[in-house]
Amino acid sequence: xxxxxxxxxxxxxxxxxxxxxxxxxxxxxxxxxxxxxxxxxxxxxxxxxxxxxxxxxxxxxxxxxxxxxxxxxxxxxxxxxxxxxxxxxxxxxxxxxxxxxxxxxxxxxxxxxxxxxxxxxxxxxxxxxxxxxxxxxxxxxxxxxxxxxxxxxxxxxxxxxxxxxxxxxxxxxxxxxxxxxxxxxxxxxxxxxxxxxxxxxxxxxxxxxxxxxxxxxxxxxxxxxxxxxxxxxxxxxxxxxxxxxxxxxxxxxxxxxxxxxxxxxxxxxxxxxxxxxxxxxxxxxxxxxxxxxxxxxxxxxxxxxxxxxxxxxxxxxxxxxxxxxxxxxxxxxxxxxxxxxxxxxxxxxxxxxxxxxxxxxxxxxxxxxxxxxxxxxxxxxxxxxxxxxxxxxxxxxxxxxxxxxxxxxxxxxxxxxxxxxxxxxxxxxxxxxxxxxxxxxxxxxxxxxxxxxxxxxxxxxxxxxxxxxxxxxxxxxxxxxxxxxxxxxxxxxxxxxxxxxxx
Amino acid sequence: xxxxxxxxxxxxxxxxxxxxxxxxxxxxxxxxxxxxxxxxxxxxxxxxxxxxxxxxxxxxxxxxxxxxxxxxxxxxxxxxxxxxxxxxxxxxxxxxxxxxxxxxxxxxxxxxxxxxxxxxxxxxxxxxxxxxxxxxxxxxxxxxxxxxxxxxxxxxxxxxxxxxxxxxxxxx
Numbered sequence: 001x002x003x004x005x006x007x008x009x010x011x012x013x014x015x016x017x018x019x020x021x022x023x024x025x026x027x028x029x030x031x032x033x034x035x036x037x038x039x040x041x042x043x044x045x046x047x048x049x050x051x052x053x054x055x056x057x058x059x060x061x062x063x064x065x066x067x068x069x070x071x072x073x074x075x076x077x078x079x080x081x082x083x084x085x086x087x088x089x090x091x092x093x094x095x096x097x098x099x100x101x102x103x104x105x106x107x108x109x110x111x112x113x114x115x116x117x118x119x120x121x122x123x124x125x126x127x128x129x130x131x132x133x134x135x136x137x138x139x140x141x142x143x144x145x146x147x148x149x150x151x152x153x154x155x156x157x158x159x160x161x162x163x164x165x166x167x168x169x170x171x172x173x174x175x176x177x178x179x180x181x182x183x184x185x186x187x188x189x190x191x192x193x194x195x196x197x198x199x200x201x202x203x204x205x206x207x208x209x210x211x212x213x214x215x216x217x218x219x220x221x222x223x224x225x226x227x228x229x230x231x232x233x234x235x236x237x238x239x240x241x242x243x244x245x246x247x248x249x250x251x252x253x254x255x256x257x258x259x260x261x262x263x264x265x266x267x268x269x270x271x272x273x274x275x276x277x278x279x280x281x282x283x284x285x286x287x288x289x290x291x292x293x294x295x296x297x298x299x300x301x302x303x304x305x306x307x308x309x310x311x312x313x314x315x316x317x318x319x320x321x322x323x324x325x326x327x328x329x330x331x332x333x334x335x336x337x338x339x340x341x342x343x344x345x346x347x348x349x350x351x352x353x354x355x356x357x358x359x360x361x362x363x364x365x366x367x368x369x370x371x372x373x374x375x376x377x378x379x380x381x382x383x384x385x386x387x388x389x390x391x392x393x394x395x396x397x398x399x400x401x402x403x404x405x406x407x408x409x410x411x412x413x414x415x416x417x418x419x420x421x422x423x424x425x426x427x428x429x430x431x432x433x434x435x436x437x438x439x440x441x442x443x444x445x446x447x448x449x450x451x452x453x454x455x456x457x458x459x460x461x462x463x464x465x466x467x468x469x470x471x472x473x474x475x476x477x478x479x480x481x482x483x484x485x486x487x488x489x490x491x492x493x494x495x496x497x498x499x500x501x502x503x
Numbered sequence: 504x505x506x507x508x509x510x511x512x513x514x515x516x517x518x519x520x521x522x523x524x525x526x527x528x529x530x531x532x533x534x535x536x537x538x539x540x541x542x543x544x545x546x547x548x549x550x551x552x553x554x555x556x557x558x559x560x561x562x563x564x565x566x567x568x569x570x571x572x573x574x575x576x577x578x579x580x581x582x583x584x585x586x587x588x589x590x591x592x593x594x595x596x597x598x599x600x601x602x603x604x605x606x607x608x609x610x611x612x613x614x615x616x617x618x619x620x621x622x623x624x625x626x627x628x629x630x631x632x633x634x635x636x637x638x639x640x641x642x643x644x645x646x647x648x649x650x651x652x653x654x655x656x657x658x659x660x661x662x663x664x665x666x667x668x669x670x671x672x673x674x675x
Binding site: 101135212 | 591594597598606608609610611618619643
């Protein structure tokens with residue numbers, strides 16, 4: 001049992017764990033003390049002086065991010081003296097701040113704005129001109145630097161030295177002319193550079209991807225997890241649907257890390273953060289039968305027709321000739337419906353759920369994982385990868401070539417992309433090709449039936465990460481058109497098979 | 504919105520109202536009273552016994568109406584001395600607009616001294632309630648409602664939408 005220290009903060013008794021500072025204990029208890037430089041993962045240099053508090057018996061202000069509580073200590077963060085000190089620190093920060101809030105992407109979620117409205121509200125006593133430094137400097141592929149807006153909290157330089165350990169940023173000069181900048185000859189291109197826009201408490205480091213797309217007060221947020229790899233980092237999905245003309249008409253505005261000490265802490269990688277720019281492009285929203293008699297179908301008719309088409313083929317061919325290609329982006333709910341339809345219902349044996357060749361990527365010791373598909377672990381829990389082994393792309397192509405496989409049910413995968421041009425001939429040999437997925441891809445064009453599925457932000461669901469944690473995500477957007485979650489589609493098709501008396 | 508029915512009871516008409524001639528004469532009486540009172544005011548003003556003259560009929564639209572100095576009329580986007588729009592696309596007017604009639608999209612400005620500018624700036628004057636909140640909210644004094652233009656009718660809904668170019672012109 002760790003030792004706890006009891007002290008009083010603003011009239012409330014707070015228990016600090018051993019080694020915790022007053023600010024950390026306050027944060028944990030939901031009491032807010034203003035601060036810029038302190039960050040739960042980046043330490044407490046104590047240079048912003050915003051967290052000044054009054055300690056009974058002490059003659060001078062104390063910075064609470066470096067103050068170790070003592071038993072029975074009485075701390076006041078909202079007393080008139082403490083507020084006066086905090087206001088003075090804020091005024092110093094704003095001396096050289098350009099106040100270009102109207103064009104700053106941070107406004108609406110800016111620490112300077114928040115504390116000015118909370119504890120500032122002083123008339124400006126500044127008579128001199130402001131110092132001018134570099135503005136809109138694209139210092140990396142994802143980050144825009146504005147040196148004038150910087151308040152020298154050094155969170156960014158601590159991030160690049162301790163978290164990403166890439167050391168691209170430094171503090172140069174001193175006094176008024178002190179600036180944050182990239183080290184000469186370097187570019188801020190580490191795989192976690194997007195996090196700098198999150199940790200910057202002001203508008204000095206902003207996101208280039210999100211730049212001028214939508215004002216933050218128009219965004220809605222939903223709890224989600226990042227499906228970029230099997231780490232499944234906790235994220236906030238920020239969506240822009242209130243004013244459709246913003247964000248170039250795209251509904252997903254940005255992904256932000258959601259604090260989760262067990263999985264990703266306060267970070268996410270750039271691949272995950274910027275990997276969903278095309279979320280709204282190439283999407284499916286209509287149930288279609290393609291080919292000579294192309295038509296838009298209602299769901300029940302499409303499911304019936306798929307069952308009928310299957311029965312027509314299995315009159316003279318083996319049922320096992322239907323192979324199923326599935327993606328590791330299925331949720332646990334989807335895997336359950338998948339297993340129920342294809343394994344327990346139709347008793348199929350040919351499955352392909354190995355990643356596409358380009359779904360294997362870089363890995364590092366912080367967050368990124370090699371397999372860029374979110375939920376193969378969930379599939380394993382339903383037997384896929386355990387007692388049911390996956391075909392390879394090569395063997396599946398050979399089996400279609402030899403005529404052993406006469407049909408393909410593709411779930412959110414693109415065989416044509418993997419096989420290239422020879423894949424077109426392979427897919428045209430098939431008696432039945434059903435494509436189901438949120439995006440059309442190349443294969444969607446060739447399918448006999450094309451079923452629209454929801455993308456992960458349009459459904460509630462769960463993934464299982466590589467360590468076996470079940471991670472839930474919430475619906476952030478409305479499904480497009482007729483799109484339904486994958487498990488509902490599997491269930492509807494299964495019902496169609498039962499209705500036809502086929503199983 | 505659901506359609507609701509509210510019964511209205513008609514006022515009962517007595518014999519007096521049903522003899523129309525008397526009511527017609529009463530109406531003429533009202534008209535003549537206004538005519539002579541107004542005429543009397545003009546005469547008093549002519550003789551210097553009264554500060555303000557009586558009411559005058561303006562022959563609108565042949566004769567333009569005189570608007571008050573602070574009347575809120577069609578919006579006008581102001582220019583900087585170099586001719587570029589002053590608007591920085593901060594979206595505060597769009598945010599405060601209670602009628603949601605302003606649509607702005609932003610882009611990077613090519614001018615090195617300007618960071619952000621509007622790519623498009625549309626106002627649907629058919630939806631505008633002429634409250635003037637956009638003028639109050641603008642931090643760079645880029646939008647005024649002093650074009651003195653009140654004749655904004657159009658044959659189409661699309662014609663009610665003013666874009667950045669037309670909002671910067673004096674007349675449509």
